[in-house]
Amino acid sequence: MSIPRHLKSKKFWTETFEAYVYLFPTLLILGLFTFYPFINAFVYSAYDIRTRTVPGPVVYTRDEDIDSWISLLRRGRIPEELASALEKRGAGTDLWVRLRQTDRWVIKEEQTNQEYIVVKEGEVINVYQAKTQWALTPVGWGNFRQVLSDPDFAKALKNTAIYVGVSVPTTLFLALLIATLLNQAVFGRPIFRLVNFLPYITPVVAITMVWQWIYDKNFGLLNYVLSSVAGLFGAKIALLDWLNDARLVLPALIIMNVWRFLGYQALILLAGMQGIDREYYEAARVDGASGFQVWRRITLPLLTPQIFFVFIISMIGAFKIFEEVLILLQGPGPQKSGLTIVYYVFTKAFDSGHYGLASAASVILFAIIFLLSLFQLTVVQRRVHYER
Amino acid sequence: MKRLGLLAVLVFGVLAFGQVTISFWHAMSGAHGEALTYLIQKFQEENPGIVVDLVYQGGYSALQQKLTAAVAAGQPPTIAQQYENWTTQWLDALVDLDLFVSEEVLSDILPQFSQIFDGRVVTVPFNKSILVLYYRPDLIPNPPKTWAEFEEMVAQIGKDEEKGIYGTAFRPPNPEIFLTFLTQAGGSILSEDWKEVTINNEAGLEAAEFAARLAKYALIQGAYISDAIQKGLTIGMWIDTSAGYPYNMNAAKVAGVPLAVAPVPCYKNCASMIQGTNLAIFGVNQTKAQIEAAAKLIEFLLREDNIVYWAQKTGYLPVTRTAIFGKAWQEYIAQKPEQKVMTDQLLAGGFGQLLHPKYMDIRNVLITYWELLLKGQDTPKNILDALAAEIESIITE
Numbered sequence: 001m002s003i004p005r006h007l008k009s010k011k012f013w014t015e016t017f018e019a020y021v022y023l024f025p026t027l028l029i030l031g032l033f034t035f036y037p038f039i040n041a042f043v044y045s046a047y048d049i050r051t052r053t054v055p056g057p058v059v060y061t062r063d064e065d066i067d068s069w070i071s072l073l074r075r076g077r078i079p080e081e082l083a084s085a086l087e088k089r090g091a092g093t094d095l096w097v098r099l100r101q102t103d104r105w106v107i108k109e110e111q112t113n114q115e116y117i118v119v120k121e122g123e124v125i126n127v128y129q130a131k132t133q134w135a136l137t138p139v140g141w142g143n144f145r146q147v148l149s150d151p152d153f154a155k156a157l158k159n160t161a162i163y164v165g166v167s168v169p170t171t172l173f174l175a176l177l178i179a180t181l182l183n184q185a186v187f188g189r190p191i192f193r194l195v196n197f198l199p200y201i202t203p204v205v206a207i208t209m210v211w212q213w214i215y216d217k218n219f220g221l222l223n224y225v226l227s228s229v230a231g232l233f234g235a236k237i238a239l240l241d242w243l244n245d246a247r248l249v250l251p252a253l254i255i256m257n258v259w260r261f262l263g264y265q266a267l268i269l270l271a272g273m274q275g276i277d278r279e280y281y282e283a284a285r286v287d288g289a290s291g292f293q294v295w296r297r298i299t300l301p302l303l304t305p306q307i308f309f310v311f312i313i314s315m316i317g318a319f320k321i322f323e324e325v326l327i328l329l330q331g332p333g334p335q336k337s338g339l340t341i342v343y344y345v346f347t348k349a350f351d352s353g354h355y356g357l358a359s360a361a362s363v364i365l366f367a368i369i370f371l372l373s374l375f376q377l378t379v380v381q382r383r384v385h386y387e388r
Numbered sequence: 389m390k391r392l393g394l395l396a397v398l399v400f401g402v403l404a405f406g407q408v409t410i411s412f413w414h415a416m417s418g419a420h421g422e423a424l425t426y427l428i429q430k431f432q433e434e435n436p437g438i439v440v441d442l443v444y445q446g447g448y449s450a451l452q453q454k455l456t457a458a459v460a461a462g463q464p465p466t467i468a469q470q471y472e473n474w475t476t477q478w479l480d481a482l483v484d485l486d487l488f489v490s491e492e493v494l495s496d497i498l499p500q501f502s503q504i505f506d507g508r509v510v511t512v513p514f515n516k517s518i519l520v521l522y523y524r525p526d527l528i529p530n531p532p533k534t535w536a537e538f539e540e541m542v543a544q545i546g547k548d549e550e551k552g553i554y555g556t557a558f559r560p561p562n563p564e565i566f567l568t569f570l571t572q573a574g575g576s577i578l579s580e581d582w583k584e585v586t587i588n589n590e591a592g593l594e595a596a597e598f599a600a601r602l603a604k605y606a607l608i609q610g611a612y613i614s615d616a617i618q619k620g621l622t623i624g625m626w627i628d629t630s631a632g633y634p635y636n637m638n639a640a641k642v643a644g645v646p647l648a649v650a651p652v653p654c655y656k657n658c659a660s661m662i663q664g665t666n667l668a669i670f671g672v673n674q675t676k677a678q679i680e681a682a683a684k685l686i687e688f689l690l691r692e693d694n695i696v697y698w699a700q701k702t703g704y705l706p707v708t709r710t711a712i713f714g715k716a717w718q719e720y721i722a723q724k725p726e727q728k729v730m731t732d733q734l735l736a737g738g739f740g741q742l743l744h745p746k747y748m749d750i751r752n753v754l755i756t757y758w759e760l761l762l763k764g765q766d767t768p769k770n771i772l773d774a775l776a777a778e779i780e781s782i783i784t785e
Contacts, residue, residue: 051459051460051462134460216619218552218619218620218621219619219620238549239549239550241609243610244608244609244610329610330610330611331561331610333610334560334610334759334763335756335759335760335763335765336756350453350456350457351449351452351453351456352748352749353456353460353477355460
């Protein structure tokens with residue numbers, strides 16, 4: 001077996017080492033905040049996870065009793081007095097004993113992992129010895145079953161699907177339109193490009209706060225514009241309660257985010273358009289193609305790599321919609337009309353502490369995104385023209 | 389050289405004395421936050437050995453999420469504000485206060501605020517408020533005293549969305565108003581032994597139908613009602629927490645309309661729900677010295693002079709007998725009729741949260757169905773029955 005030449009060179013190894021030194025901070029952060037949680041989500045999804053706090057001593061006994069209790073327990077029997085004391089604390093009967101500290105007996109319940117410390121009667125409860133414990137009980141597919149049968153999750157799934165299904169194609173279509181317009185030699189193009197891109201670089205919190213006002217029922221800009229336009233035609237429309245009407249919440253989220261991502265997508269598409277070889281256009285003109293024909297037959301096919309990229313990235317992003325819901329609706333919205341999958345995960349984990357359910361829901365979300373991306377990479381990508 | 393020696397003695401003294409640092413997580417912003425900061429400074433001056441690390445955690449939901457995560461990580465603060473239904477989530481992590489706070493202080497707490505969790509005393513009331521009626525004296529010269537009067541006046545003002553006029557207002561995230569109606573009608577969520585769901589019995593139906601009738605003339609929005617007032621909407625009267633007093637008054641001032649406070653109209657009784665948080669000490673990852681320091685802080689905050697200061701600055705209610713019946717508070721409310729209304733409301737019928745370990749989940753479904761009721765999505769009877777079924781499945785889980 002011969003070692004490849006480059007592996008023998010000292011330069012190769014010093015350079016590799018150097019590269020990893022530079023990569024280390026990124027790898028560390030990615031590992032800590034992306035890969036580790038990513039893998040853990042899969043692990044957690046198979047467990048019922050509860051944190052329980054093990055208090056200090058909770059079971060009292062008369063001094064001399066302890067030793068006889070322990071010997072009974074070791075033989076698998078529970079002394080009556082201890083059993084009733086434990087029952088008051090809500091413990092079951094599946095107990096075992098282990099010695100933890102110098103002179104303390106710790107009784108542990110098999111099922112729940114709850115620990116009880118036996119102390120002498122009259123001793124002050126040392127609650128400050130309390131410790132938090134994680135109790136992981138394997139439940140197999142139990143979390144998935146529970147999530148999939150939860151009507152809230154079904155609602156979240158439906159809302160997210162509608163949101164993705166409407167907002168992604170709409171944004172892409174409008175971005176294509178804007179990119180085409182910007183690709184013409186219009187006056188003040190840099191300014192248009194900048195203005196178009198601004199929403200994307202503005203923090204989502206700031207954007208959402210502004211849209212909160214835009215969507216206000218009585219004093220919002222949107223209703224003002226709508227009623228003014230209707231007024232021009234002599235019509236009168238009822239004021240729309242964008243953020244409090246269950247039917248309008250999703251449209252409100254969609255409109256805001258279409259606007260927000262339009263500039264970014266248009267910029268990528270524009271860059272793609274400008275990279276298309278002029279020769280194709282010139283050839284088409286010589287053959288007498290109309291403007292639309294050129295766009296349809298040359299620009300569009302040669303832009304498919306960018307369109308594909310934007311489509312897949314924005315789809316993944318759209319599935320993960322969360323901050324907008326949190327800030328715009330300050331909750332899941334009226335009748336949970338704005339409940340999305342990530343928001344569901346968030347409330348399950350951080351409001352109610354069901355980490356297992358939250359992990360299962362996020363694994364389901366991952367599976368959906370993964371399968372859709374796979375479909376696009378295998379089926380849709382065949383229609384992408386990479387050749388130039 | 390002499391100075392240096394003195395310094396050394398001082399430094400040594402402080403070190404030997406043992407500085408204890410405790411962390412205090414809260415959600416008090418604005419004027420409330422300033423009042424709390426002042427009290428903490430005063431406490432530190434009185435107790436030179438204790439340093440309180442006061443941490444503002446944002447709004448209540450942010451505080452709840454951070455506490456949940458902190459308890460799970462085994463790193464909670466020493467002391468924190470918390471609602472009852474949060475407390476039940478981490479009961480085992482809390483210190484039994486009767487072991488550390490003097491009996492004198494604990495027994496002075498008003499019975500309206502007394503809370504026993506699973507036979508244990510783990511919280512003391514801190515920033516407590518109560519539901520009262522806010523009304524526009526220019527539209528309603530004599531605020532209603534009964535449900536019938538309430539309904540009649542609300543209907544009189546009616547509802548005109550174009551002009552932004554509403555008889556009353558409700559917030560779906562605030563089912564405490566429904567619980568007030570429920571209690572006034574003699575109903576309850578669960579039977580006394582917590583074994584049966586009673587929310588959909590006759591009293592519950594009366595409360596739900598009453599709310600549904602009012603909702604026809606109501607502005608229904610998730611945001612605080614003061615937002616609507618500030619924007620210039622006209623709302624005849626609405627039930628809201630006394631803690632919202634400064635915000636509602638300010639909104640009315642901005643909108644240039646008068647606003648006053650009256651007791652919540654009564655039905656079979658004059659019950660009104662208490663809101664606001666309590667203080668609890670975490671036992672996890674704390675030293676005994678830290679827990680004792682936190683207990684000292686609780687005793688300090690429940691001292692009459694400090695309660696009265698806190699109540700005057702924030703609009704929260706005094707929580708001990710000594711404070712509420714004391715000279716300072718009585719003289720204060722003699723000059724402040726609206727604070728007197730709130731105090732009287734508390735003494736007349738203040739009731740607190742259900743201390744059931746599953747109340748967190750119960751409240752979530754209450755919010756869901758309260759919204760359906762307000763929006764008239766179904767008949768009150770059907771809504772209540774569905775709600776009762778969900779609560780049933782929660783408590784038998």
